[in-house]
Amino acid sequence: MASNHTTEEQRPVRHKVEGPKKHIVAFIFSILLTLIAFAAVAGGEINTDFIYIILIGCAILQVFVQMAFWMHMKDRGHTFAIIGILFGVFVVFTCVIMAEYWAWW
Amino acid sequence: MAHGHAVKRYSGLMDWLTTVDHKKIGILYLIAGGFFFLVGGLEALLIRIQLWKPLNDFVSADTYNELLTMHGTTMIFLAAMPVIFALMNAIVPLQIGARDVAYPFVNAIGFWTFFFGAVLLNVSWFTGAAPDGGWTAYAPLSGTTFNGDHGFDYYVLGLQIAGIGTLVGGINFLVTIINMRAPGMTFMRMPMFTWSVFITSALILFAFPALTVGLAALMFDRIFDANFFDPSGGGNAVLWEHIFWIFGHPEVYILILPAFGVISEVVSTFSRKRLFGYSSMVFATILIGFLGFMVWAHHMFTTGLGPVANGLFSIATMLIAVPTGIKIFNWLFTLWGGSITFNAANLFAVGFIPTFVMGGVTGVMLAAAPADFQYHDSYFVVAHFHYVIVGGLVLGLFAGLHYWWPKMFGRMLNEGLAKLTFWTFFIGFHLTFFVQHFLGLMGMPRRIWTYLDGLGFNQLNLISTIGAMLMGLGTIFFLLNVVITAFKPKNAANDPWEDGRTLEWTIPSPAPEYNFKQTPLVRGYDAYWKEKMEGHKEMTPAEPIGSIHMPSPSILPLFMAIGLFITGLGLMYSHGEWGKIAGIEAGFVVGGIGLIITFTCMIIRSLIDDHGFHIEPEELQDKGVKA
Numbered sequence: 001m002a003s004n005h006t007t008e009e010q011r012p013v014r015h016k017v018e019g020p021k022k023h024i025v026a027f028i029f030s031i032l033l034t035l036i037a038f039a040a041v042a043g044g045e046i047n048t049d050f051i052y053i054i055l056i057g058c059a060i061l062q063v064f065v066q067m068a069f070w071m072h073m074k075d076r077g078h079t080f081a082i083i084g085i086l087f088g089v090f091v092v093f094t095c096v097i098m099a100e101y102w103a104w105w
Numbered sequence: 106m107a108h109g110h111a112v113k114r115y116s117g118l119m120d121w122l123t124t125v126d127h128k129k130i131g132i133l134y135l136i137a138g139g140f141f142f143l144v145g146g147l148e149a150l151l152i153r154i155q156l157w158k159p160l161n162d163f164v165s166a167d168t169y170n171e172l173l174t175m176h177g178t179t180m181i182f183l184a185a186m187p188v189i190f191a192l193m194n195a196i197v198p199l200q201i202g203a204r205d206v207a208y209p210f211v212n213a214i215g216f217w218t219f220f221f222g223a224v225l226l227n228v229s230w231f232t233g234a235a236p237d238g239g240w241t242a243y244a245p246l247s248g249t250t251f252n253g254d255h256g257f258d259y260y261v262l263g264l265q266i267a268g269i270g271t272l273v274g275g276i277n278f279l280v281t282i283i284n285m286r287a288p289g290m291t292f293m294r295m296p297m298f299t300w301s302v303f304i305t306s307a308l309i310l311f312a313f314p315a316l317t318v319g320l321a322a323l324m325f326d327r328i329f330d331a332n333f334f335d336p337s338g339g340g341n342a343v344l345w346e347h348i349f350w351i352f353g354h355p356e357v358y359i360l361i362l363p364a365f366g367v368i369s370e371v372v373s374t375f376s377r378k379r380l381f382g383y384s385s386m387v388f389a390t391i392l393i394g395f396l397g398f399m400v401w402a403h404h405m406f407t408t409g410l411g412p413v414a415n416g417l418f419s420i421a422t423m424l425i426a427v428p429t430g431i432k433i434f435n436w437l438f439t440l441w442g443g444s445i446t447f448n449a450a451n452l453f454a455v456g457f458i459p460t461f462v463m464g465g466v467t468g469v470m471l472a473a474a475p476a477d478f479q480y481h482d483s484y485f486v487v488a489h490f491h492y493v494i495v496g497g498l499v500l501g502l503f504a505g506l507h508y509w510w511p512k513m514f515g516r517m518l519n520e521g522l523a524k525l526t527f528w529t530f531f532i533g534f535h536l537t538f539f540v541q542h543f544l545g546l547m548g549m550p551r552r553i554w555t556y557l558d559g560l561g562f563n564q565l566n567l568i569s570t571i572g573a574m575l576m577g578l579g580t581i582f583f584l585l586n587v588v589i590t591a592f593k594p595k596n597a598a599n600d601p602w603e604d605g606r607t608l609e610w611t612i613p614s615p616a617p618e619y620n621f622k623q624t625p626l627v628r629g630y631d632a633y634w635k636e637k638m639e640g641h642k643e644m645t646p647a648e649p650i651g652s653i654h655m656p657s658p659s660i661l662p663l664f665m666a667i668g669l670f671i672t673g674l675g676l677m678y679s680h681g682e683w684g685k686i687a688g689i690e691a692g693f694v695v696g697g698i699g700l701i702i703t704f705t706c707m708i709i710r711s712l713i714d715d716h717g718f719h720i721e722p723e724e725l726q727d728k729g730v731k732a
Contacts (some may be wrong), residue, residue, distance in 0.1 A: 080283055084310070091311050091398050098402070099347035102410050 026069035033058045033065070115658060123658035125209035128616055129195030132214050132513065135506075137220050138187030143580070144227065148172045149546055150577055153537075157570035159558040166554040170237035171256070173552055175230075177240030180259065181356070183223040184268055185498055189363045190215075190274055192505050193302050194515045197278060199609035200296045202287025202627065204620045207280040209656040210710070215274035217666035218302055222267025225673050229259035236260040239552060241353070242323070244345035249327055255677050261324045262673035268313055268320070269669070275309030287608070288647040293387070296607045296631075297373075298505075300387050304394040305359050311398065312355035319348035328676055350401035358397040360494060362390060363499025365432055368454045370534035371504045374604050375451035376443025379631060382435040389428035389435075396425045406477045415474035422472035426671030429465055433458060446604075447522030453504035456531050460500060464492030467542065482552075485545025486614050491538045503530070503583070511588030511597035514590070515615040520588040526579050531576025540565040540572075544704035606634040611644050619653045622725050625656055652719040659715070665706045671699030 008051045037058045040051050071081060115123050125128060155163045164172065189362050198206055206212050229235040236256035238246040247257045254620060284304045286295070295303070322343070325331035332338025334345045373380040402410060402418040410418075438459055445451070467489040471477050480486060503526070510518045544565050549556060556562050600610040608625060609616070609631050623646035629635040636644055671696075679692030686694045 019173070028288065084307075087307075088311055094399065095315070095347070095351045095401075097342065098414075101345070102402075102414065 026065050030062055030065050033062045052056060107628055119660075120658070122663050123214045123660045125205075125656050125658055125662075126618060127194045127198050127206045127209065127212060128513070128657075130212050131191045131196075133216055134194060134219075135191035135513075137216075137223065138191055139185050141179050141183035141223060141227075142188065145176050145184050146577060146580060148176035148179065153570040153573040155412065155555070156566050158567065159556050159560075159563055161555055166252070167237065169554040170552075171230075171235035174236045174239055174256075174260075175227075178226065178236070178264070180494075181240065181360070182264060182271075183219075183226065185360050185494070185502075186271055187219060187223075187504050188506075189360065189448060189498075190219075190271075190304075192298075192363065192367065192502070192509065193278055193305075196609055197299050197302050198281065198285070199616055199620060200337045200607050201282060201285060201290055202608050202621060202625050202632075203285040204653065206277050206300050207285055207542070207658065208277050209273045210659060210662065211254040211273050211277050213659065213662035214665055215270040215277065216379065217270070218273075218669060219267045219270030221666040222263050222265070222270065222673075225670055226259055226268060228674070229256060229263075232259075234259070237550070241349055242345070243349075244323070244326075244340075244342040245336065247327075247345075248335055249330075250335065250337075257323070258317050258327055258602065258677040261320050261327060262676060265317065265324065266666070266669045266673055267319045268317055271309060272313045272317070275306040275313070278306040280441045281312060282306070283546075287621075287624050287627050289630070294627060294630045294632070297369035297383070297386055298363070298366035301362045301369075301390055304390050305362045308359045308362070308394050308397060312352050312359065315348055315352035316356075319345060319352065319539045322348070324676075328679065343405075346405055346408060347401070350404045351398075354404065355394075355397045356402040357490075357493070358393055360498050361392065361501075364457070364498045364505075365390065367501045367505035367508070368436060368457050369439075370607070370689075371450050371454040371508050372439050374508070374602060374606055375446045375448065375454070376440050377446075377604050378439055378443040379606075380435070381438035381441075382431070383630060385431055386435055389431040390537050392428040393425060396421060396428070400425065403472055403474075403477075407481045407715030412474075419474045419572055420421065420471055423469055426465060426469050433462060433465075448507075449518070449520060449527055450504050450507035452524065452531075453507065456527065457497065457500040460492060460496035460531075462491060464496055467492065480545060482550055483545035484541045484549045484551055487551045488538045488541035488545060491541070491584045495534055495538070500531070500534075503527070508602075509609075510590075511601040511614045512609055513615060515595040515597050515613075516590045516593050517597050517601055518590050519586050521551045522582055522589070526582040526586060528579075529575050529582060530579030533572045533577075533579055534722075536572025536575060537569050538569050538572070544569075600633075606631040608632055608644070617653065617725075619720055621724070623650055650722050651724065652721045654717055654719055656717045657715055659710075661706045665703045668699045668702030668704075668706065671702065672696045673699070675699055683711060 037055055040046055040054045047056070067085070071085065072078050073082065073085075116122075121129065121133065124133075146719070151164060155161050155169055155172075159259070194206070198204070206242065232255065234254035234256045236242070236247075236259060237529055238252060240258065242257060242260055245251055247260070282295070282299060322331070322333040326333050326335060326340075332340040334340045334342050336342055369380055369386060400418055402414060403422045406415050406418075440455070447455070469483070471480055471486065471489055474717045507518055507523055510516070532565065544562060545551075547565075549560075549562050556566075595615075597614040599613055601614060602610075605611075608627070611625065612621060616710075623645035625632070626647040628645070633644065636642075675692045675695030675698070677692065679690045683691035683695070685691060
């Protein structure tokens with residue numbers, strides 16, 4: 001068997017095999033967050049300032065859900081992924097802050 | 106061990122449409138990229154014919170703008186990127202001792218989405234509205250106000266679809282290089298080309314999302330009447346420039362780093378010496394990749410960012426000259442004292458070094474913000490970026506193609522014709538672009554349709570046009586070489602250059618479907634060379650001969666890409682051009698059908714488990730892949 005084509009069979013098991021339950025919960029939760037954000041804007045009933053707070057709150061929760069469950073940040077052994085994500089965050093922050101600063105102020 | 110059930114093996118055309126083999130996908134990338142290289146080259150020749158004399162009327166101003174835009178877009182996205190991906194696919198898994206890439210199916214998706222995105226972009230020629238606002242698509246020029254026809258719809262949607270291909274390709278190679286190296290191949294033992302592909306893939310991962318976001322926003326502006334880049338609606342036109350160059354500057358390093366990798370391999374092989382300063386090369390590559398994200402605003406010095414920002418970006422840009430200089434000196438020191446063979450591959454590599462230095466030096470000149478106000482939008486800039494992209498990347502790709510051709514196809518390219526290719530292309534290149542520096546300094550603006558007599562531009566433009574013809578001739582010699590070689594017997598040896606240093610030269614040319622009969626054990630940098638120096642004929646295997654697990658072919662990637670193509674085409678014509686079906690814009694209906702095709706394929710892929718198949722030990726023969 002090719003050493004570089006097998007995954008589960010040969011490697012030592014790092015973490016317990018878990019069912020899709022957590023992922024389904026996370027998926028429903030992230031859909032829910034999206035719906036809340038849409039409803040807040042589309043409803044037209046809520047004060048604009050409060051909508052901002054709702055949107056930002058939903059966004060932070062959403063990032064957390066995505067990172068923890070879908071990007072496997074909660075698992076161990078993801079050093080490369082974490083380095084990658086941190087570098088991505090660094091690039092995004094540099095670019096967004098600089099571009100916003102020049103474009104609008 | 107998983108059960109090995111029979112899998113349908115295709116042959117002929119179906120084999121190519123369903124293949125998930127990285128070597129065949131590499132060849133597909135090469136064919137498609139080569140085709141678009143010819144298209145982009147033809148556009149370049151038409152541009153040069155238009156400019157060969159003052160007040161020429163060979164093409165109309167509108168057509169000229171279309172040619173110019175499509176030349177840039179085609180060459181960057183549809184020619185350079187796929188040929189890079191061709192070499193990545195063909196070579197990287199072999200260099201790291203892997204049997205395939207990490208996600209063979211995704212690899213196929215990457216190719217087909219690129220291909221159909223490219224076709225969609227070029228369909229614009231036949232619908233009478235090619236994009237005509239420059240490859241940078243600056244807003245508001247690319248908005249509906251100034252571009253009411255469908256030109257930029259093709260640009261936005263074509264590039265968006267092709268961009269999916271590039272992005273998944275980059276991710277695929279990141280995972281492959283991290284996870285699938287042969288036993289003993291540590292990061293600091295990886296061949297330089299693999300290192301450069303690794304960094305390139307990381308750049309793709311971080312840079313392409315910016316393009317995706319920019320294109321999506323522009324698409325909303327154009328198709329759904331949003332106002333991201335329309336100042337009259339509260340948008341901001343400069344924002345597009347930022348987004349585009351946040352992607353665009355890393356993109357030029359995405360283009361050049363693989364060429365650096367190729368040159369490192371070729372120079373070291375044909376000098377019969379270990380690459381000088383390997384670890385500093387790795388460090389320099391990483392540093393270039395990192396700094397590449399911090400310099401985008403040097404494309405925008407004249408937008409009025411202010412002296413502090415201009416100064417910072419000036420310095421950051423000049424900093425990149427340091428790691429690049431490290432690389433240049435390392436190549437020179439590799440050549441120094443080596444027993445050098447000047448065959449075609451090495452000629453391209455050695456020709457690359459001074460040419461790229463010239464492009465780099467004009468780069469530092471352009472990085473000086475005060476001077477840039479003078480150079481900006483002149484032919485000086487055109488000369489600069491052609492020196493780094495043609496003189497750098499294209500010479501690098503030619504070097505790589507001549508070097509790895511036997512490994513990809515099992516046949517050696519004709520050396521005489523290859524040298525002819527080099528000399529015509531190389532002389533033609535310098536003839537075309539060297540004079541453009543002076544045209545720029547004399548004040549000829551870029552992207553102009555024609556120029557007046559008596560400005561002193563005439564002779565230099567004529568020289569430039571003659572040079573372009575020579576480059577065309579060089580390309581024809583290369584094509585001729587490819588055709589002639591295709592009729593020769595497939596008899597290249599495992600290590601046809603006899604000085605191969607890396608793992609790809611330990612296996613037959615072309616590589617068999619499963620690459621390595623036994624995964625090799627890597628005992629140092631330049632793994633194969635090390636074994637040779639210790640008197641061994643081949644690598645020590647790291648495993649006994651056993652059955653090999655292979656991914657099964659699939660037609661789904663092709664249909665996913667076709668679905669996206671249909672969606673793109675439909676969305677563009679959703680403003681009443683095609684009438685209505687049951688009260689809904691026909692364009693949206695067509696777009697919906699396309700999405701249904703793509704999502705159906707995705708569902709099929711998700712729900713039907715595909716375990717692949719096994720090649721049993723008795724089937725293992727050292728026969729090459731058919732090409």
